[in-house]
Amino acid sequence: xxxxEKYFKIIQLLHAKTMKDExxxxxxxxxxxxxxxxxxxxxxxxPEMYVPFINNKHTYSLELFNHTGNxxxxxxxxxxxxxxxxxxxxxxxxxxxxxEKARRIAMGTEQALDKLLASLEA
Amino acid sequence: MFDQVHxxxxxxxxxxYSSIFGILITIIGFGITLFQVLKTKSASVYAxxxxxxxxxxxxxxxxxxxxxxxxxxxSEIKELNRQKQWNLLIFRYDDLKxxxxxxxxxxxxxxxFQIQKVRNAxxxxxxxxxxxxYGIGTNSESEIDIITINNTLSDFIDKLVEILYELKSIKGLxx
Numbered sequence: 001x002x003x004x005e006k007y008f009k010i011i012q013l014l015h016a017k018t019m020k021d022e023x024x025x026x027x028x029x030x031x032x033x034x035x036x037x038x039x040x041x042x043x044x045x046x047p048e049m050y051v052p053f054i055n056n057k058h059t060y061s062l063e064l065f066n067h068t069g070n071x072x073x074x075x076x077x078x079x080x081x082x083x084x085x086x087x088x089x090x091x092x093x094x095x096x097x098x099x100e101k102a103r104r105i106a107m108g109t110e111q112a113l114d115k116l117l118a119s120l121e122a
Numbered sequence: 123m124f125d126q127v128h129x130x131x132x133x134x135x136x137x138x139y140s141s142i143f144g145i146l147i148t149i150i151g152f153g154i155t156l157f158q159v160l161k162t163k164s165a166s167v168y169a170x171x172x173x174x175x176x177x178x179x180x181x182x183x184x185x186x187x188x189x190x191x192x193x194x195x196x197s198e199i200k201e202l203n204r205q206k207q208w209n210l211l212i213f214r215y216d217d218l219k220x221x222x223x224x225x226x227x228x229x230x231x232x233x234x235f236q237i238q239k240v241r242n243a244x245x246x247x248x249x250x251x252x253x254x255x256y257g258i259g260t261n262s263e264s265e266i267d268i269i270t271i272n273n274t275l276s277d278f279i280d281k282l283v284e285i286l287y288e289l290k291s292i293k294g295l296x297x
Contacts, residue, residue: 003156024238025275026242026277027274028245028246028249028274029249029253029267029269029270029271029274029297030249030267031248031267031270033244035152035242035246036242037237037241037242037245039234039291040239042241042242042245044245065245066224067226067227067244068223068244069219069241069244069245069247069248069249071239088283
C-alpha cells in the first residue's frame with residue numbers, strides 16, 4: 001500500500017470510528033484543535049490556517065505524534081486530494097465531518113443536548 | 123530347628139510377602155518424599171507470589187505518589203501562568219513533561235484508558251512549552267492565551283485526580 005493510500009485509509013477509519021463515538025476526542029491548549037490518544041500514537045485534528053479555502057470551506061489536517069509527543073507526520077487533505085483521484089472530494093469532506101464530530105465530542109455537546117432535551121421533556 | 127523355620131517360610135510364601143511389604147514401604151517412602159517436595163515447591167511459589175504482590179503494591183504506591191506530584195505541579199503552573207513568570211515556567215513545564223513521560227513509560231499499573239489520559243497530557247504540555255518558548259524567543263509573550271492554557275490544565279488536573287481516585291479505590295491503598 002502506498003503512503004497516500006495509507007493516509008486515505010487512516011482518514012476513512014478515523015471518520016468511521018469518530019462517527020460511532022468510539023474515539024475519545026479532547027480539547028487542547030488551542031480552541032480549534034482537538035486530539036485523541038491511541039495505543040502508541042496521538043492524533044490532532046485542526047483547520048489549516050495557511051491553506052486557501054476550497055469551495056469556500058476550510059481544509060483540515062491531521063498531525064500524528066508518538067507516545068512522548070514528538071510529531072512524526074502531518075497529513076493534509078489538500079495534499080491527498082492532489083494525489084488520489086478517487087479520494088479528491090472524499091478525503092476533504094471526511095476530515096471536515098470528522099473535525100465537526102470531534103469538536104462536539106470534546107466539548108461534550110451531545111451530552112449537554114441530551115440533558116437539555118431530557119429536562120425540557122420532563 | 124533351622125529346617126523347620128526354612129520349611130515354614132517356604133510353606134507359607136513368607137519371601138513373597140516380604141517382597142510385597144518391601145515394595146509397599148518403598149512406595150510409602152516415595153509418597154512421603156514427593157509430598158515433602160510438593161510442600162516445599164508450593165511454599166516457594168507462595169513466597170514468589172507474595173514478593174510479586176509486594177512489588178505490585180510498591181509500584182502502585184509510586185504511581186499514586188508520582189501522579190499526586192504531577193497534579194501539584196500543574197496547579198503551581200496555573201498560578202505561574204497567571205503571574206506570567208515565563209522563564210520560570212519553562213523549567214516547570216519541562217519538569218512536568220519529564221514526570222509525565224516517566225509515568226507513561228514506566229507502565230506503573232495503569233490501564234489502557236489511564237495511559238491514554240497521561241499520553242494526552244504529555245502532548246498538551248509539550249505544545250504549551252513550545253508556545254511559551256516561541257513567545258519568549260520572538261518577544262510575543264503577550265499573545266500567549268493564558269486563559270485557554272489554564273482551562274486545559276484544569277481539565278487535566280481533573281482527569282489525573284480521577285486516575286488517583288481509581289487507584290486509591292483499589293484495595294490496599296484505600297486507607
